[in-house]
Amino acid sequence: MLALALVLTLTPGAGSSPGWRPGLVVLRTALLTAAPFWVFLLVLHDVTTTVAIGLRITTMVASFVWLVAALEPARLVEAMVAAGWSASLAYLFGATLSAVPVLKARAQRIVEAQRARGLSARGGIAARLRALRALALPLVLSALHEVDERALALETRGLVPGIRRTPLAPPPDTPVERAARWALLLACLFALFRRVM
Amino acid sequence: MRSLTLEGVSFWYPATDSPALRNVSLHVARGEIVALVGALGAGASTLLLVAADLAPRVTGGRLTGSAARHDRSGIVLPTPWTQASGMAFSVWDEVAFGPANLGWPTHEIARQVDRAIEQLELAPLASRDPVTLSGGELQRVIIAAILAMDPGLVLLDEPAAELDSDGARTLWRLIRRLAKDGKAVLLATSTLDALPEVADRVVWLEDGAIRAVGPPDLLADVAACDAGLGTSVATVWRTSGLPGPYPLTVAHALRRWR
Structure with missing residues (x-):
């Protein structure tokens, strides 16, 4: 599974632009995210167990990072609505996937604003910690503030529980894709059954 | 024919003792443009949230008095970047987000979206990704998105704040046209110089209460x-x-x- 995840992350066009670079960025993000888990595992377990659990965690992280990089949240929402899911639930999934790039862009703006006011993230650990605090506080506060305004905006734009949204341009869902989905679900159930039995 | 009737409305935000609105009575008729003016914190934005049935239903808090809405309302909030759905590939999709949520058939969605895009002069931007727009362009997109839902009561909170002078002039002309088409418009603005040409009535709010109502x-x-x-x-x-x-x-x- 890890091999599959890594292949997918390195697939040209895994990100939003063609070529290998987006895939490498995704892979680097996945490995950096999984790295702390490896450290903790190594502290707690022997090498064999660390490798066994670490590979599973890395597979999960790589799969999720690849999903976030490759899947347009808007397409997911359209596909879920077309498949009969609740629009609110579909939006919840889509908004969760789109939260990472949104927060990243906002963090970048905050860093630029802090730099313009003379705060440098370079230097020793103390300087970096000061810069981190100057980033984290406005990032968290602005995200919390935006949640309120976004709730009002979505409500006024008709995204309320119980609506029957009209799918505008649902992505095509071929019989092969449907069969692949069922096959994956059955494979998961089979693996679970084998594990339990 | 009235579109909005507020009778003795007072409103408290959650965990506050002093009301943001005090005993406000106001009506807005179809085809009428009413402008709310006042200092910062006077209560204009809160009044719009009450008129939109978002306060206290979504914001929480407590409301006394009665608020009757006779038409479906649409509100444009002052910060356009928090109102984008984040689920659109293009400006056209962004404007269509609301009408699609109303469950309208696709041909009706397309008709309303095309009309709103034309009203806000957004045709050259229709295929652009919303995240690449400037603040003023996004503000026009959000206004179009609300108008595409064909609300009878249009609520606008500082609608010209992000617009340049050309964009603002287009907006004021559009607001007059909306009223001519029979929509009720309630707007809060600090662009006072536009109001003599735009508003039918001006409501002066002070500390959450109405201090005066009259012509521009x-x-x-x-x-x-x-x-x-x-x-x-x-x-x-x-x-x-x-x-x-x-x-x-x-x-x-x-x-x-x-």
Whole structure:
């Protein structure tokens, strides 16, 4: 599974632009995210167990990072609505996937604003910690503030529980894709059954 | 025919003791444009949230008095970047987000979206990704998105704040056209100079309560000018020490001067 995840992350066009670079960025993000888990595992377990659990965690992280990089949240929402899911639930999934790039862009703006006011993230650990605090506080506060305004905006734009949204341009869902989905679900159930039995 | 009727409305935000609105009574008729003016914190934005049935239903808090809405409302909030759905590939999709949520058939969605895009002069931007737009462009997109839902009661909170002067002029013309088409418009704005040409009535809010209601001439009133709520012409006239009553617009000033 890890091999599959890594292949997918390195697939040209895994990100939003063609070529290998987006895939490498995704892979680097996945490995950096999984790295702390490896450290903790190594502290707690022997090498064999660390490798066994670490590979599973890395597979999960790589799969999720690849999903976030490759899947347009808007397409997911359209596909879920077309498949009969609740629009609110579909939006919840889509908004969760789109939260990472949104927060990243906002963090970048905050860093630029802090730099313009003379705060440098370079230097020793103390300087970096000061810069981190100057980033984290406005990032968290602005995200919390935006949640309120976004709730009002979505409500006024008709995204309320119980609506029957009209799918505008649902992505095509071929019989092969449907069969692949069922096959994956059955494979998961089979693996679970084998594990339990 | 009334579109909105507020009777003795007071409203408290959660965990606050003093009301953001105090005993406000106001009605807005179809085809009428009512402008809310006041200092920061006077309660104009809160009044719009109550009119949109978002306060206290979504914001929480407590409301006394009665608020009756006779038409479906649509509200444009002051920060366009928090109102984008984040689920659109293009401006057209962004404008269609609301109508699609209403469950309309696709041909009706396309008709309303095309009409709103034309009203806001957004056709050249229709295929652009919303995240690449400037603040003013996104503001126009959000206004189009609300109008595409065909609300009978249009609520606008500082709609010209992000717009350049051309964009603002287009917006004020559009608001007049909306009223002519029978929509009720309630707007909060600090762009006071536009109101003599746009608003039918002006409501002056102070500390959550209505201090005065009247025609746009109210913005040349001595008390309004003292409170910083006069038009530029009235304010300059007053600052120059010229005698009242103060002229409201440049045209009025010219007539007085001659």
